[in-house]
Amino acid sequence: xxxxxxxxxxxxxxxxxxxxxxxRYGFPKxxxxxxxxxxxPLEQVDLLRTVCRLQELGHRPNKIFALSxxxxxxxxxxxxxxxxxxLINYEALILNGSVSKIENKLRSxxxxxxxxxxxxERILPIIRIMGRHWINGxxxxxxxxxxxxxxxxxxxxxxxxPHPQEPDRTIIFLTLCGERHKLGLLMSAALFHLLGINxxxxxxELPLMEVPQxxxxxxxxxxxLSFSSHYSSRQAKKDLxxxxxxxxxxxxxxxxxxxxxxxxxxxxxxxCSDLGQIPEIYRKFFSGSKSSVKAAAAx
Amino acid sequence: xxxxxxxxxxxxxxxxxxxxxxxRYGFPKxxxxxxxxxxxPLEQVDLLRTVCRLQELGHRPNKIFALSxxxxxxxxxxxxxxxxxxLINYEALILNGSVSKIENKLRSxxxxxxxxxxxxERILPIIRIMGRHWINGxxxxxxxxxxxxxxxxxxxxxxxxPHPQEPDRTIIFLTLCGERHKLGLLMSAALFHLLGINxxxxxxELPLMEVPQxxxxxxxxxxxLSFSSHYSSRQAKKDLxxxxxxxxxxxxxxxxxxxxxxxxxxxxxxxCSDLGQIPEIYRKFFSGSKSSVKAAAAx
DNA sequence: TTCATATTTTGTCTAGGACAATTTTCATGC
DNA sequence: GCATGAAAATTGTCCTAGACAAAATATGAA
Numbered sequence: 001x002x003x004x005x006x007x008x009x010x011x012x013x014x015x016x017x018x019x020x021x022x023x024r025y026g027f028p029k030x031x032x033x034x035x036x037x038x039x040x041p042l043e044q045v046d047l048l049r050t051v052c053r054l055q056e057l058g059h060r061p062n063k064i065f066a067l068s069x070x071x072x073x074x075x076x077x078x079x080x081x082x083x084x085x086x087l088i089n090y091e092a093l094i095l096n097g098s099v100s101k102i103e104n105k106l107r108s109x110x111x112x113x114x115x116x117x118x119x120x121e122r123i124l125p126i127i128r129i130m131g132r133h134w135i136n137g138x139x140x141x142x143x144x145x146x147x148x149x150x151x152x153x154x155x156x157x158x159x160x161x162p163h164p165q166e167p168d169r170t171i172i173f174l175t176l177c178g179e180r181h182k183l184g185l186l187m188s189a190a191l192f193h194l195l196g197i198n199x200x201x202x203x204x205e206l207p208l209m210e211v212p213q214x215x216x217x218x219x220x221x222x223x224x225l226s227f228s229s230h231y232s233s234r235q236a237k238k239d240l241x242x243x244x245x246x247x248x249x250x251x252x253x254x255x256x257x258x259x260x261x262x263x264x265x266x267x268x269x270x271x272c273s274d275l276g277q278i279p280e281i282y283r284k285f286f287s288g289s290k291s292s293v294k295a296a297a298a299x
Numbered sequence: 300x301x302x303x304x305x306x307x308x309x310x311x312x313x314x315x316x317x318x319x320x321x322x323r324y325g326f327p328k329x330x331x332x333x334x335x336x337x338x339x340p341l342e343q344v345d346l347l348r349t350v351c352r353l354q355e356l357g358h359r360p361n362k363i364f365a366l367s368x369x370x371x372x373x374x375x376x377x378x379x380x381x382x383x384x385x386l387i388n389y390e391a392l393i394l395n396g397s398v399s400k401i402e403n404k405l406r407s408x409x410x411x412x413x414x415x416x417x418x419x420e421r422i423l424p425i426i427r428i429m430g431r432h433w434i435n436g437x438x439x440x441x442x443x444x445x446x447x448x449x450x451x452x453x454x455x456x457x458x459x460x461p462h463p464q465e466p467d468r469t470i471i472f473l474t475l476c477g478e479r480h481k482l483g484l485l486m487s488a489a490l491f492h493l494l495g496i497n498x499x500x501x502x503x504e505l506p507l508m509e510v511p512q513x514x515x516x517x518x519x520x521x522x523x524l525s526f527s528s529h530y531s532s533r534q535a536k537k538d539l540x541x542x543x544x545x546x547x548x549x550x551x552x553x554x555x556x557x558x559x560x561x562x563x564x565x566x567x568x569x570x571c572s573d574l575g576q577i578p579e580i581y582r583k584f585f586s587g588s589k590s591s592v593k594a595a596a597a598x
Numbered sequence: 599t600t601c602a603t604a605t606t607t608t609g610t611c612t613a614g615g616a617c618a619a620t621t622t623t624c625a626t627g628c
Numbered sequence: 629g630c631a632t633g634a635a636a637a638t639t640g641t642c643c644t645a646g647a648c649a650a651a652a653t654a655t656g657a658a
Contacts, residue, residue, distance in 0.1 A: 002507075002541070003537070003610090004610095004611075005610075010507060010508060014641075017641080019612090019613090020640070023613095024638095035611075035648065035649075036647090037610085037611055037648095038612090045508065061638080062637090062638065140512055140513060141506055141509045142516070143516070149501070176308075177309070180504065202445065202448075204448070206440060206441055208308075209309060210439055210440045213439055214442075217439070234620085235304075238302070242301070242305070302642090303641095304641075304642090315609070315610055316608090316609060316610085318643090319608080322644095334616085334642075335642085335643065336641085336642055337643090359652075359653095360608070361606090361608085533609085533610095533651080
């Protein structure tokens with residue numbers, strides 16, 4: 001029996017959303033305690049989880065709630081396409097295997113094929129596999145986190161490798177409060193590091209208002225933020241607009257993550273909906289020595 | 300100009316709390332947009348920050364709001380006592396110095412004095428110093444996080460060191476959703492590791508309901524949770540009670556962190572209000588081989 | 599003093615209404 | 629057929645104002 005707030009944390013939904021779903025769709029229909037406060041039985045929590053998963057697949061609440069329970073699970077089953085090649089090994093390891101085995105496999109792949117391939121050929125597919133199995137409920141959040149930790153650790157180590165030559169550009173990578181997914185941020189930081197940029201990573205979630213000061217303190221040339229699909233795209237938009245307003249206009253903003261897919265234009269914000277765009281972004285905004293660009297701007 | 304939700308995230312307060320403060324104490328008194336929605340000017344955000352800081356010092360809202368602005372800052376100034384010994388070096392480094400310098404100093408201290416002293420003589424004082432300066436606003440959250448990251452990295456490395464002999468007890472260390480402070484958890488994990496326990500660390504925040512399954516999957520003997528002062532003690536209590544209910548009674552629960560200070564008793568939950576208690580907890584609950592304890596229980 | 603009991607304070611909940619932003623539907627023109 | 633734009637529906641977040649348990653503080657008796 002969970003309170004509305006516990007459930008809200010559990011599902012990453014606002015309490016208002018839970019209440020209005022009950023009002024509009026008649027579900028969830030929690031029991032009430034002596035005070036009349038909602039108490040959600042665990043079975044309803046499970047049902048709600050499938051609702052959230054379907055929503056992440058792009059379905060909208062009115063459709064989802066119109067479906068029967070079976071129809072919902074059918075859609076979820078169907079959503080897991082079969083994977084193609086040798087990644088099937090990983091699939092089994094992700095679901096049941098030892099996490100340290102995954103780590104070893106990844107590390108040896110890294111030392112043979114390098115970081116860029118590790119990201120595109122291994123880490124991204126693994127994230128996709130995890131997402132698929134999280135959606136159909138076969139992968140516990142806990143396991144997902146343990147594996148994500150390993151991926152994160154490997155990427156973080158890459159940021160510590162020395163640069164071939166002293167970088168003259170700095171990008172600071174961070175997430176805002178409420179954004180729990182940091183792998184996308186880490187991957188982009190690792191890729192920018194590879195391109196010779198000095199990448200500062202803030203691992204914890206920052207309040208929006210601290211960001212401008214931090215960018216100044218670190219004399220960063222750009223701030224990179226990641227917004228996963230948990231962060232509503234409207235919220236991301238608001239935050240980016242506020243940040244653009246508060247931040248020194250000299251300092252660029254790079255926004256990435258799944259919440260940034262939409263044709264969603266913001267003035268003076270570099271959008272990065274795909275890690276593949278990073279070399280292009282680098283070329284366009286960060287290549288050439290800093291002083292020469294300044295000279296060009298002045299000339 | 301922030302919306303109520305942005306402010307709520309910024310200050311770690313519920314939106315309901317912000318509204319009821321306005322109703323009861325007449326502050327904050329935000330402007331309203333065309334829809335009548337609250338819009339908080341940045342100056343009010345700063346004032347609210349001092350309110351939150353005072354609250355963290357143990358003052359209660361009705362007293363705080365009765366004070367003038369000057370009285371509040373006076374109390375905050377006064378709250379920063381002078382530090383004693385050689386730690387003053389650290390104080391300067393924390394406020395202005397290079398973070399990598401802090402890292403180097405800590406690492407060399409570690410290699411000379413070992414983990415236990417590092418924690419009690421360096422990490423805990425640093426956390427205290429940071430807390431003090433965060434309270435009076437001289438340390439940005441961003442800087443605090445960068446330094447916390449370093450402390451975290453050092454502690455995490457300790458968990459990777461091999462044990463002198465194969466451990467037969469496993470404790471899984473985790474935080475629940477909404478708990479952003481992980482250093483306390485890390486320190487306790489490092490100390491238990493030192494005592495010969497196999498410590499599994501989940502770095503990301505978990506939904507409460509995933510914990511029982513995870514404890515089973517990892518065949519842990521205990522689950523250790525940390526609740527910082529941001530987590531209201533009432534919430535911590537609720538969560539621990541729920542968890543105790545859902546979890547296999549064989550598996551112990553260890554609860555620590557600042558929210559666990561109060562004379563706050565829960566049946567079958569081991570409370571750890573202080574890292575110094577860890578050896579005692581170890582002796583009481585985890586020493587002796589597992590099989591012998593089981594035999595004793597059976598006999 | 600120390601305890602037990604009353605009072606105040608505090609945060610979280612309740613209900614039901616409103617509305618901007620987004621998405622979908624539908625009609626129109628090419 | 630496809631694009632385009634207006635109209636309708638959907639959705640999440642905000643609003644007000646009232647209620648109450650848990651925690652903190654004050655009060656009084658032993």
